[in-house]
Amino acid sequence: MNDNLSALAVTIKAWGRELGFADVRITDVDLAHAEPGLKAWLDAGHHGEMDYMAAHGMKRARPAELVPGTVRVITARMDYLPRDAGDEWRARELKRIQDPSAAVISVYARGRDYHKVLRARLQQLAERIRNEVGDFGYRVFTDSAPVLEEELAGKSGLGWRGKHTLLLTREAGSMFFLGELFTDLPLPVDEPVTAHCGQCRACIDVCPTQAIVGPYRLDARRCISYLTIELKGSIPVELRPLIGNRVYGCDDCQLICPWNKFAQRAVIPDFDARNGLDSASLVELFAWSEDEFNRKLEGSPIRRIGHERWLRNLAVGLGNAAHGAPDSEAIVAALGARADHESALVREHVAWALAQHHKQ
Incomplete structure (x- = not known):
């Protein structure tokens, strides 16, 4: 046997x-x-x-x-x-994070x-x-x-x-x-492998919100993936500026990891980017109606957060775009169009975003 x-x-x-x-x-x-x-x-x-x-x-x-x-x-x-994904995929992703008008969505969620x-x-x-x-x-x-x-x-x-x-x-x-x-099959087991992080702490140092509070210890309450996906209510005001233009999830700790120069491409088409989610702007996605959101993101993991939280996240990104985005007028106009949104959650984050632009 x-x-x-x-x-x-x-x-x-x-x-x-x-x-x-x-x-x-x-x-x-x-x-x-x-x-x-x-x-x-x-x-x-x-x-x-x-x-x-x-x-x-x-x-x-x-x-x-x-x-x-x-x-x-x-x-x-x-x-x-x-x-x-080309050989320079990490450099491309890091460049998008530096573009305040770009809507950054975690690589895993684009397909x-x-x-x-x-x-x-x-x-x-x-x-x-x-x-x-x-x-x-x-x-x-x-x-x-x-x-x-x-x-x-x-x-x-x-x-x-x-x-x-x-x-x-x-x-x-x-x-x-x-x-x-x-x-319940008593199959033979495999052996663990040894760890190879050594003294590297690049992932800890790069985290925008310092959510990695120590090696192997993550405080989810500060993690951008948690804040943009799991958190149902208002994003803490003190953390909003740190989120930058990250709309759904965050890849920073993976992009900086030296081991990800060996990341492998998918062998199936399911994880290819859809709806331009690898190149969309914040203003573009903020304009989606709830029907568009549900239709375009059918079969996407993003749909689970719903249109309300989608707008919440985008509003934070649009507020942060007050610092360096070349199309500030278009951003303020986009935010203004949602200022009287039926959701109090959306209104709150839009008001915060508009306030960032009015400070400039």
């Missing part, structure tokens, strides 16, 4: 590559080493309004409690850098919703396993439910956790998605 399971593990990894995953590994479910850190992070309130993080408590570190019968986790990574892509392909992987071994217990996850993805991925040997808390690999940096298949 052990020989059969070893052969099955090899086959599963080959199937994973056929399905577009760059790497597939296997680990057991013992994450006891991660529990103290998780508890300290929650106790410090670093999860902010992400109540679901605290609601499940230590279950995040106990896969067998989440899915009874689980003895192994098959972890997988899928590269998401767009297929047409199709990764949740749907990875979940569908992990489901296909599970079906192939079922065809091989018959019925077996499993459940698929992709950035969903209380799963400590980076810890499982790190333990399985997919990579190591960087100081920015994201997973890193020598072969592909960090520009990839993670997915998991919890299973």
Whole structure:
């Protein structure tokens, strides 16, 4: 039976590559080493309004409690850098951040919703396993439910956790998605890899809001990805100037990471940029009606925040554009058109943005 399971593990990894995953590994479910850190992070309130993080408590570190019968986790990574990203993609992204009129959206969010892509392909992987071994217990996850993805991925040997808390690999940096298949099959496990961050702290130093409060410690309440995606209400006034022109997410800690010179292009078209989200201006996106927002971003991860928060984020960027944008009149006109928006949240951020321009 052990020989059969070893052969099955090899086959599963080959199937994973056929399905577009760059790497597939296997680990057991013992994450006891991660529990103290998780508890300290929650106790410090670093999860902010992400109540679901605290609601499940230590279950995040106990896969067998989440899915009874689980003895192994098959972890997988899928590269998401767009297929047409040139060799100078990092320089291009950094240049856009310096353009106050540009709307900067995280690279991962410019194409199709990764949740749907990875979940569908992990489901296909599970079906192939079922065809091989018959019925077996499993459940698929992709950035969903209380799963400590980076810890499982790190333990399985997919990579190591960087100081920015994201997973890193020598072969592909960090520009990839993670997915998991919890299973009751007692497959042989893979060994972890060693960490290779050394003394580097580039990600800590570059963070615009200093959300990385120490190596491997992120205060989500200050993180631009949290502020523009997870936070439902008003963005703290003191943090607004630090957000710059970042509308949805933030890639700074990844762009500065030396390992991302090895980032790999996606092998599927799903993550190619849509609707010009790699080159749009703040004014252009701010003009989208709610219908346009919903239609153009159908199948996009961005749609989850809704049009109201989309306008909130763009208003902050437009306010920050008071410092250096050449088209200030067009920006003020765009903001003025939303000054009486039905949403109090939008009105508040538009008023703040207009105030930045009136200071100039």
